[in-house]
Structure formats: C-alpha cells, structure tokens
Amino acid sequence: xxxxxxxxxxxxxxxxxxxxxxxxxxxxxxxxxxxxxxxxxxxxxxxxxxxxxxxxxxxxxxxxxxxxxxxxxxxxxxxxxxxxxxxxxxxxxxxxxxxxxxxxxxxxxxxxxxxxxxxxxxxxxxxxxxxxxxxxxxxxxxxxxxxxxxxxxxxxxxxxxxxxxxxxxxxxxxxxxxxxxxxxxxxxxxxxxxxxxxxxxxxxxxxxxxxxxxxxxxxxxxxxxxxxxxxxxxxxxxxxxxxxxxxxxxxxxxxxxxxxxxxxxxxxxxxxxxxxxxxxxxxxxxxxx
Amino acid sequence: xxxxxxxxxxxxxxxxxxxxxxxxxxxxxxxxxxxxxxxxxxxxxxxxxxxxxxxxxxxxxxxxxxxxxxxxxxxxxxxxxxxxxxxxxxxxxxxxxxxxxxxxxxxxxxxxxxxxxxxxxxxxxxxxxxxxxxxxxxxxxxxxxxxxxxxxxxxxxxxxxxxxxxxxxxxxxxxxxxxxxxxxxxxxxxxxxxxxxxxxxxxxxxxxxxxxxxxxxxxxxxxxxxxxxxxxxxxxxxxxxxxxxxxxxxxxxxxxxxxxxxxxxxxxxxxxxxxxxxxxxxxxxxxxxxxxxxxxxxxxxxxxxxxxxxxxxxxxxxxxxxxxxxxxxxxxxxxxxxxxxxxxxxxxxxxxxxxxxxxxxxxxxxxxxxxxxxxxxxxxxxxxxxxxxxxxxxxxxxxxxxxxxxxxxxxx
Amino acid sequence: xxxxxxxxxxxxxxxxxxxxxxxxxxxxxxxxxxxxxxxxxxxxxxxxxxxxxxxxxxxxxxxxxxxxxxxxxxxxxxxxxxxxxxxxxxxxxxxxxxxxxxxxxxxxxxxxxxxxxxxxxxxxxxxxxxxxxxxxxxxxxxxxxxxxxxxxxxxxxxxxxxxxxxxxxxxxxxxxxxxxxxxxxxxxxxxxxxxxxxxxxxxxxxxxxxxxxxxxxxxxxxxxxxxxxxxxxxxxxxxxxxxxxxxxxxxxxxxxxxxxxxxxxxxxxxxxxxxxx
Numbered sequence: 002x003x004x005x006x007x008x009x010x011x012x013x014x015x016x017x018x019x020x021x022x023x024x025x026x027x028x029x030x031x032x033x034x035x036x037x038x039x040x041x042x043x044x045x046x047x048x049x050x051x052x053x054x055x056x057x058x059x060x061x062x063x064x065x066x067x068x069x070x071x072x073x074x075x076x077x078x079x080x081x082x083x084x085x086x087x088x089x090x091x092x093x094x095x096x097x098x099x100x101x102x103x104x105x106x107x108x109x110x111x112x113x114x115x116x117x118x119x120x121x122x123x124x125x126x127x128x129x130x131x132x133x134x135x136x137x138x139x140x141x142x143x144x145x146x147x148x149x150x151x152x153x154x155x156x157x158x159x160x161x162x163x164x165x166x167x168x169x170x171x172x173x174x175x176x177x178x179x180x181x182x183x184x185x186x187x188x189x190x191x192x193x194x195x196x197x198x199x200x201x202x203x204x205x206x207x208x209x210x211x212x213x214x215x216x217x218x219x220x221x222x223x224x225x226x227x228x229x230x231x232x233x234x235x236x237x238x239x240x241x242x243x244x245x246x247x248x249x250x251x252x253x254x255x256x257x258x259x260x261x262x263x264x265x266x267x268x269x270x271x272x273x274x275x276x277x278x279x280x281x282x283x284x285x286x287x288x289x290x
Numbered sequence: 291x292x293x294x295x296x297x298x299x300x301x302x303x304x305x306x307x308x309x310x311x312x313x314x315x316x317x318x319x320x321x322x323x324x325x326x327x328x329x330x331x332x333x334x335x336x337x338x339x340x341x342x343x344x345x346x347x348x349x350x351x352x353x354x355x356x357x358x359x360x361x362x363x364x365x366x367x368x369x370x371x372x373x374x375x376x377x378x379x380x381x382x383x384x385x386x387x388x389x390x391x392x393x394x395x396x397x398x399x400x401x402x403x404x405x406x407x408x409x410x411x412x413x414x415x416x417x418x419x420x421x422x423x424x425x426x427x428x429x430x431x432x433x434x435x436x437x438x439x440x441x442x443x444x445x446x447x448x449x450x451x452x453x454x455x456x457x458x459x460x461x462x463x464x465x466x467x468x469x470x471x472x473x474x475x476x477x478x479x480x481x482x483x484x485x486x487x488x489x490x491x492x493x494x495x496x497x498x499x500x501x502x503x504x505x506x507x508x509x510x511x512x513x514x515x516x517x518x519x520x521x522x523x524x525x526x527x528x529x530x531x532x533x534x535x536x537x538x539x540x541x542x543x544x545x546x547x548x549x550x551x552x553x554x555x556x557x558x559x560x561x562x563x564x565x566x567x568x569x570x571x572x573x574x575x576x577x578x579x580x581x582x583x584x585x586x587x588x589x590x591x592x593x594x595x596x597x598x599x600x601x602x603x604x605x606x607x608x609x610x611x612x613x614x615x616x617x618x619x620x621x622x623x624x625x626x627x628x629x630x631x632x633x634x635x636x637x638x639x640x641x642x643x644x645x646x647x648x649x650x651x652x653x654x655x656x657x658x659x660x661x662x663x664x665x666x667x668x669x670x671x672x673x674x675x676x677x678x679x680x681x682x683x684x685x686x687x688x689x690x691x692x693x694x695x696x697x698x699x700x701x702x
Numbered sequence: 703x704x705x706x707x708x709x710x711x712x713x714x715x716x717x718x719x720x721x722x723x724x725x726x727x728x729x730x731x732x733x734x735x736x737x738x739x740x741x742x743x744x745x746x747x748x749x750x751x752x753x754x755x756x757x758x759x760x761x762x763x764x765x766x767x768x769x770x771x772x773x774x775x776x777x778x779x780x781x782x783x784x785x786x787x788x789x790x791x792x793x794x795x796x797x798x799x800x801x802x803x804x805x806x807x808x809x810x811x812x813x814x815x816x817x818x819x820x821x822x823x824x825x826x827x828x829x830x831x832x833x834x835x836x837x838x839x840x841x842x843x844x845x846x847x848x849x850x851x852x853x854x855x856x857x858x859x860x861x862x863x864x865x866x867x868x869x870x871x872x873x874x875x876x877x878x879x880x881x882x883x884x885x886x887x888x889x890x891x892x893x894x895x896x897x898x899x900x901x902x903x904x905x906x907x908x909x910x911x912x913x914x915x916x917x918x919x920x921x922x923x924x925x926x927x928x929x930x931x932x933x934x935x936x937x938x939x940x941x942x943x944x945x946x947x948x949x950x951x952x953x954x955x956x957x958x959x960x961x962x963x964x965x966x967x968x969x970x971x972x973x974x975x976x977x978x979x
Contacts, residue, residue, distance in 0.1 A: 009881040013795035014808060016788050017851050024848040025815055028826035035826070041670075042376050042825065043392065045399045062698070089720065095713040103717050105965050106724055112957045114910030114929050117950050121727050124943065127481075127540055128746035129730055145540020148481050148685055163723065168903075171969055209864075213857065216816065220853070224819040227912065236483055237539075238682030238695075245819035252825055253369040255671025256392060258376075265822035273814040331921075337934065364920045365933040373917060376825060377832035544941055552744060570942070572740030 029269070035262040042258030054263035063239060064264060067247045068271075070154075074243065075222030077158055078165070082218045083211065086166050090173035104174065111167035119231025122160045123147070126232070147233050153241055160228055165221060172210040180206045223272055244268050328610050329358040333381035335367040336597055338566065342630050349626075350617050357610045359383075375401055380602040382611045388422035388430035389594045389666040390673075402429040403601040403608065410616045413624075417655070418636040421662060422595055430598045431615055433624065434633035437593035438492045439650035440582055441550060441558040441568070445575035446473075452556075454580045457587045458497075458526075465533040468556050475533040477555035479546040480684040487677030489559050490527060491664050492592045496582045497522045500661045507664065507700050514696040524689060530559070531684055539685040547571050562647045563596075565632060579647045581659075591653040594663050596633055675699050728954075735948040742944055757948035766923065767931070767952070774927040777839055777915075778908045781846040782901055789851055789900065790893050793858030794885055798868070809859065815852035820913065828917050839925055842918045846911075850904050861896045862889075902968055909957070928953045 036054055040047035058064055093103055110118070126147045134142025146152040180203050188198045226245040229235060235242035235250070242250070248268070251261035334343055340363050347359045362381065364370050372392070374380060380401065386393055396402065405411060406427045411419060418432050442454065450471060455461040465475035479485050494503045498519045506519040514520045535541070535549055544567065550558040551571035558564070559582070568577065581589025599618060601611045617623055621640055628635045628642035634651045635642055644651070653659040665673035679699065683692035696702070734742060735757055736750045761767065792808075799805040831841050866889060874884040890897075912929040919925040932953060935946035961968065 006880050010795040010799055011804075013791045013882075013885070014805070017792035017855070018808065020788075020844065020848040021811065021815075021851055024827065024830070024845055025823065026811070028823040028830060031826040031829075032823055041395065042372065043395045043399055043401075089717070092713040092717050095710050096717065097710050099714075103721070104969065105962075106721055107717075108965075108969065109728075109958075109961070110724060112906060112961050113954060114912065114932075116912050116929060116933055117910075117953075118727075120946065121731050121950065123542075124734070124746070125727055125730060127542060127545060129726070131537065131540070132747045145481065145537065148540040150686055163727075212860075216853075216856070220816055226819065226821065234483060236481070236678060236681060237685045238678055238691075245821045248819065248821040249824070250671070250674075252821070253372060254674055255669075256372075256395065257671075258825065265819075269814075269818055269822060272818060276813060276816060277810070360922070362921060362923070363934075364916065365930060366916060370916060370920045373825065373828045374832070374920075377829045379832045379837070542941075544943065570739045572738075572744075 032262045033266055035259050036266050038259045040259045041256045042252060043256055047259070050259075054260050055267070057260065058263055058267060063242070064247065066239060067242045067244050068268075070241060071223060071225065071244045074154070074158065074225060075219055077154075078161055078222035079215055079218045081158065081162055082165055082169055083214060085162065086169035086214065087173050087207075089166065089170050090177055093170070093174050094177045104171070107170050108167045110164040113164065115164070115227035116231050118160065118164050119228040122163070122228075123232045126156060148237055150237055150240055153233060153237065157225075157228055157232060157241060160232065161221070161225070165218065169210075169214045169218070172214060173207065176207050176210045177203065219276070327356050327358055328607050329360055330383060330605070330607050330610050330614065331381040332359050332361045332614070333367070333371060333384035334361055334363045335371070335385040335387075337363055338563075339597070339627070339631050342627060346618065346623055346626065349623070350614060353617075354610075354613060357613065359614055380604065382605040382607060383599055383601055383615060386430060386598055386600045387595070388432060388598045388600070389662060390670070391666070391668060392670040393430070394424050395670065397424040397427075397429040400603055403603045403605065403611075404429060405431065405601070408612070410612060410619060413619045413621065413637050415636050415638055415655075418595065422598070430595075430600045431619060432595040432598040432636045433618060434595075434597040434627065434631065434635055435593055435651070435654055436561050436563060436596035436633065437591045437647070437651050437654055438488060438561045438582070439559075439579040439589075439591065439647070441560060441564070441577055441579045441646075443550070443553060443556045443575050444578050446553060446556050455583050456589065457583050458585055461583050462529065465529075465557075469533065474535045474549065474555035475557055476530055476535075477546040477549040477558045478530060478534040478538045478684075479541045479543045480531075480534075480539045480681050481541055482543040482546075483674065483677035483681040485543050485546070485560070485677075486681040486684055487665075487673060488561060488663075489530070490523060490680040491676070492559075492582055493526045493530075494519060494523050495592050495661050495664060496584045496590055497526055500664065503664050504667055507668065510701045513693070513702055514700075515693045520693070520696070524683070524692070527680070527684065531687075543567075544571075550577075561593075562633065562644070562651065565644065565646060577646055579650045581650050581653060588659070589653075590659050590661055591650050592661050592663055593654060594666065595636070672699060731947050731950055731954075734944060735951045737944055739942065739944050757944045758952065761945055761949045761952060766926075769924060770926050770928050770931045771956070773839065773919075773925060774909060777843060777846075777927060778905055781843045781850070781908050782905055784843065784847045785850045785854065785904055786897060786901060788847060789854035790858050790890060790897060791885065792851065793855045794862060794889055794893075796855065797859045797862040809855070812852045812855045815849075816856060820849075824913075824917065831918060837918055837921055839919070842914060845914055845918065846904075846908050850900075850907075854900050854904070857900065858893065858896060861893065866892055898967075898970070 035047075037049060037051060038047040039050045039053075089107065093100060093107070096103065127145050131143050131145060134140070134144070141152075146156040149156075184202050185198060188202050193201070224245050225243040226249070229241055229243055229246055233241045235246050244264075248261050248265050251257045251264060332343070332347075334340060340361065343361055347361065350359065351357070368387075371381075371384060371386075375396065386396075386402075404427055408428075410431060411428055414432065418435070419428060422428075422430050422432055446452075447454070450467070452464055452467060453460070455464045468475040478489070494506075498506075502519050506514075506517050531538070535555060538546075541549075546555075546558060546560075547564060547567045548571045549555045551568050551573040553575055558568075562579070581591055583589045599615050601608065601615060605611050619637060621637060624635045624637035624640040627633075628640050632642050632644040632647075634644075634654055642651070663673075665676065668676075676699070679692060679695045682695070683689070730747075733748075733750055734746070736753050736755075738754050738756065741750060741754075796805045796809050800809070827845070831837055831845075834841070836844065870888060870892075871884045874888055875881075879887075910929060911927075912933060915927045915930050916933075919927065919930065932946065932949050935942050935949060
C-alpha cells in the first residue's frame, strides 16, 4: 500500500498523459514529420524535402495577411470583450430591479452553437440590417457590411462579441458582487472618488476573473473558424481568412497537406510563445495584486 | 478509477453498437455467403438527390434482396471523403467529380477501381466518357451533366417586347432596355464566391474561346494584364456588375434567386442546378434559359459531369458494388433520375424533361457548342481561389489587385 | 442617494437598449421558421402572415431528429463525467509537484495546447482515429476529454494553488489517509465551485461542436449529433433557410428550457470557480 502511495500522484496523471500523448502530441509530431515531405494528402507516395515548405511559407503573402488578420482580430476581441463586459457588468450591478432577468437575458447567447449564430447573423447582415439602414436613411447600413472591405472586420467582431460577451459579463458581475460592501463604504467615507474606489478597492477582486477572461477570449480569437466559415468564407477576397481557415483550406481544398502542416507548426510555435508570455505576465500581476 | 473508466467507455460503446450495428461488423465480413446479407456503403455528395437515391436503392433491393446499400450523406462531404481516403477508410461506392484535378490525383494513386471495358459503361454516351478518362482508363461512371446559361423571365420579356439576345451586343441592348423600365437586368451574387467563379469562367470561354483561355492560364511567361483574354473578361465583368442589383456585392446565391423569382430582376446567370431553388422561391412567371451569347451570334454552353460514381479499388464487396453501379446506369433507373432531378443524362436514350433549360442543355450534344469548365485543367483548389479573386474584383473593383492576384495564383 | 437612483435608472435604460440587440436575432430566427420559402423571398423582416408549421413538420418528419438529440445528450453527458473524473485529478497532482520536471513539463504541454487551432492536427487525428477503429461515439468522447484537459488543467492548477492550502492534506496524511482517499474526500469537494464552471463551459462546447463530429461520426447518420443535422440544410447549390431556421428553433428550445430551469445553478456554477470568496 505504502509503495503504491508513493507513486500515486504519478498514477493520477496517467490517464491524462495517455490521452494527451495519443490524441494530441502524437498527431502534432506526425504533422511535423509530414511538414518535411511533399505529400499532398492524397498520393500514395511522398518524398522527404527537408525544410522546403518552411522556406516557401516565408514568401507567401497569403500567410502574412492571414496571420495579420488573426492577431489583429484576437487583440481587438480581447480588448473589446474586457471593456464591454466590464461596462455591462457594472451596469447590471447598478440596477436595483430585474437584475436576474437582465442577467439571464445577457447570458442567453452563450448557449447557442457558433455555426448557428454565424448562419443567423449572416442572414441579418444580408437582409435585416440593410432594411433598417434604408428605413433610417443611413447609406452605410444599407449595404451588407460583410461584403464591405472596410467593415467586414467589425462585422465579424460584432458577432463574436454578441455571443462571446455572455460568459465574461457573468464572471465580472460575480466578481463585483464579491467585493465586501463595508470596504466600499469605508473608501467612500474616506472621500475616495468613484474612479479611485474602483481602482483601489474593486480592481483587486477583478484580477482573477480578468485572467480567466483574457485566456478564454484570446483562445477563441486566435482559433477563429466557425463564424468566418458561416459568414464570409474568408472573403471578400481573402480579407477575413483566419489562420485556422487557411490551414483548413490548404489541407482540404488545395491539397497541399505538407505545406499546411508546415504552416500549422509555425502557428504552433508563435502561439505557444505568446500564450506562455501572456500567462506568465498575467499570473505575476495576480501575485502582486 | 480505472475500472470505472473502462466501465464508462463500455457503456458508451454499448449504445453505439446497438443502434448502429451494421456499420462495421457486417460490412467487414469477408465471406460472401449467399444467404448472408452484404452491406455496401454509398457515399453521396449531392444532398439534393438523397431521396431519389433512396428510392433507387429500394428498387434495386427488389432484384437484389441480399445487398443492403447504405447511403451516407454528410455536410462538407468533399472534405470528409478526402479525410477518409487519406485514412484508408473508403466507402465502397462514392459520388465524385471526375473532371476535377483532385479526382485525377486520386485515380493516379490507385484509390478507384479500373472499370475500363466493363459492361457497366455500356449504356453511357461515349463522348462523355472520353472527357473523364484518366490516362486512357475509366475510373468513373458519369451519370448526369450540368450546364451554365442565363435564365430569363419569359413572361416579362414578352410583356416588355424584349427579344432573347443572340449576340453580346443584343445582350447589352436588352440590359439597357430593362434598366429603362426601372427593373434590374441581372440578379447576381458576388458574396457567393463560387457563383462568381462559374460566371467568369463561362464569360471567358464564351468571349475568347476555350483554347485561348487554356493558354492564358497555362502561359506563365505573360502577365495577365497583357492578355486580350483578360481585358475582355474584365470588360464583361464590369458590364455584368453595372447591370446587377446594387446590393449584389452583399448578396448570396439564394438572394439572387429570390430577386429573379420575385420578378424584380429579369435575368439570372446561373447553372441548371438553380431550377429547384427558383421553384422553391415561388417563381410565378414563366422562365427559360438562353445560352450566353457571343459576338458570333452563336451561344455556347459550358458544363461538365455533374453526378458520377466510382468504386473503391479496395472495396470488400466489389461484385455487389459493381452490381449497384450497373443498376444506376440502366435506362429505367436513369430515366427515373432524369424525371425527378431534371439534369441531362449521359445514358443513351434517356431524356430529361426540363423545358426551362432545354435551349441550353440541347447544345451539350451539339458539335462545337459544348465546352468543359476551364478549371478542369487547373490544380486542386485553384477553382475556389479563382472564385475568391473574381468575387473580390466584383466587390472591391480594384483591377490592379485583381490582375496581380491572378498572376500570383497561376505563377505568372 | 438621489445620484444613485439616477445611475440606476440610466443603467436600466442602457441595458434595455442592449436587450434589443440580444433578442433581435432570436426573434428573426423564430419568424423565419414560421414562414414559407415564398414568404421569406418576398420579405425577410415582416411578421409571418400566418403561422406555418410545415417547416417544423418537415424537419422532424424527414429526419431522425430524436436520435440526433439522444446522441448529443449521451456524448455530452459521458464526456462531462469523464472530464470531471480526470481533469481535476491530473491538475491536483501537477499543482502539488510543480518542482519536479515531469509535472512541470506536463503542465507546459497542456498550456501550449490551449490556444492551438484544432485544424492544425485535424488530419493526423482523423488518420489515427481510423487506424484505432475509433470513428464512432466512444472515439469522439475520448477526443473531447483530451481536448478539455488543456484549459481545464490550467484553470484547476491556478485554483488549487491559490485556494487549497497544503496543510489540509498534510493533516489527512497524519491520520493515515492514502493520497487517493485524501483527494477524493477532502480535495475534490473543495474544488466544487470550479468543477461546476468547467462542466458548464465544456457542456456548451461539446453540445454545440461541429467539426469533430463531422470528422469522426460521418459514417452513419445514426451516430450524428444535432449540429451536423443543422448544417446539412446548407449545400453548395441550395440553402433552405426556412428549414434550417426551423431546425435552429428546435435545437434552441430544449437548451433554452434546460437553461431556464437551471439558470440559478448554471450562473452560480459558472462564476463560483472564478471568484474567490
């Protein structure tokens, strides 16, 4: 019994280790090996070509554009989510009546599937919004914003927020409600302004949820796929081709499987570095606060 | 912990095999005992004919009670089929697109059964077979065709005293006349990239001829902008754009069809596959289709094989699979399909009764009037890239960017 | 105090305006589901002239709707049970051994996995699942459990580090409890708030996921989940919006009911793990 107990922490991790090695790490390694070949995904023969695919990647404008779009989108999504969710949570925390009704309503979009949300909004952008635009005489809104090169980015961002704000709002609200009332009262007796009270009293209670929200949102921004497939298919042209969609298109539409794998490896490294840096800096902040 | 885990898995595995008992177990039986039922999988990539296929399977079972044909039809089927091929998990029979380059790659890699000389192909019009041979061999069984043209609202045309245009100049006049009546000449959908791709491929072949077009794409030494083919294409694209509904950049395929069906737009450049959608949108007026007109006054039709089947080279039940595909090529079956699905058949002696599209589809068998889609000669995925690029030009109107994207795409 | 009241009123007004944006799409989904294609073609925005039930009848009648529904429920439920068993256990072992290289490496590997787009490993995974003969519901469940590990372990480790003092379990060891007993009877119950959060986030994800079921369950319609069925109304040359929207309504309604019945627990559970009391 004692000897088993000595290894029991290792045994605790064993199922996860097996699953993760088999269904994540092994496919990753496989993907890396494919990226060193010229395999198209279909042929029965393939040849080792070294790092040729990686050299080609560097020269491909489509990849640069796609990475640019994805990072811009993820960054905008994180910033907008944090600000809007916090504002809505503060508003919800203010009201005295119907709080649970509003809270439930704002949470509702979270229960829908991304594909469904994308297909529904695709219709709204094509019909409902132009109808409203025509009714109020706004030329900008009279068009399908998803086909407008200047607006498509914000169109997709808007839909991601429509659904993506739901959980962050709840998290912020719960954090706000966990701030002890007497702390706030003491601060306002000391003559602290609204902003000062927020920064010195409320903020420390928000940091842990902020951490969680940033991670969850960054994940959904960097891996954007479903909304884009349902709404623009990467268009107009290639303006909204996220890296997830690009890998998918390379591998499954253009039959450049090894090339897609090389791109996947590059994304893996870039995102891996970013996420480690992000997690480190956020958790340091948490300890200090 | 571990016993519990295995128990949970056993529970979920149990529910899967009970409701789904015949997918693997019977399908992989190796002995073809006469009394035992054999299950073959038919992977269908055209959801529109799912119900028709089920009826055909029923008829097939009257003669062949021991062969169960299981139809599988999934969203995003082409990618799914590709993933299954790459994983060595092919269906026995699958619908494929034998004109396309990915099919040739697959045929080259030996995924499909060689049907050259087989009696399965006996009923098929040889012209259509020639188009889809790979290195002189038959790996596919083409069953129906598609074709591209311009739908027009015949009732409104008559009311407004418009003639069906037979030259490009007449088409321009017709569009101008429609515009004068405050109606929309063309219902188009620039947001649907594939639909702009189809439209522009047709315009090119019609405007410049198939050989110059093929040469345009194959010639990597000349820049796109220097080519007459490219200049003519962009001019015609601009003409279509200027005569489309103002919302065309934001419209999807269904929106364009609706606009035509409600009589707001009088012409719809589209393939024959749009007929069920037009019907569904509640088209009241009479409508027909004319071939895209050109300067010679002789319209042409661009098209290709629409529905075709192939058998997996490694099928566990090759004889049964062949039997079913043979059944699909029998006149009786083909006629049933033609009557219900309305696409022109490749089977000798079978005629689809589709008066709306017949002015265009009859050209499929006319010498010198039928041309295959240019993208059949391209690499895999280039057709969807072409769609993205032409759609971007229709929406963003940046000719320089369009030209350089074509140069990039085709290595110019 | 008067100031407070004014703020409350203003907040109410802003939130009500926001509700329009939240509910407009749902309203339009509902009315489209009750229209015929012809009516939608004429006017997308207007209220249906009469309630047309045909779309719903066609959706339910022509398909194995109940079967898809059950598949979604079984797959989600079994995955969630396994996730609840494995993820906190792993995270607990990691958080108590962060000074050892094995656990540290494991942790980093999980974190890296959080933000990788699935498309990156999609084809090798499909290939692997075929080789293992796991193109079925158990196979899909194993994948969900695996991919839930990344984010789950990350959240649990943070939570255990800050909320569960080591002294607790040391007292238990003194009493002679084994490590597993200690975990099961002392640690796991303390993790309940976060476990509820994890369950809810993963349940929504699995219930609504499209790409994994498409790749793993494509062999037989009998195995399909609801999102596959919904997406099937769209093919290249057709998209019957009215049928699709009717199917959206049919899948939204049950989840809405579940949500309304359990909203208190769901919202409490979702926030419990994130907020330290």
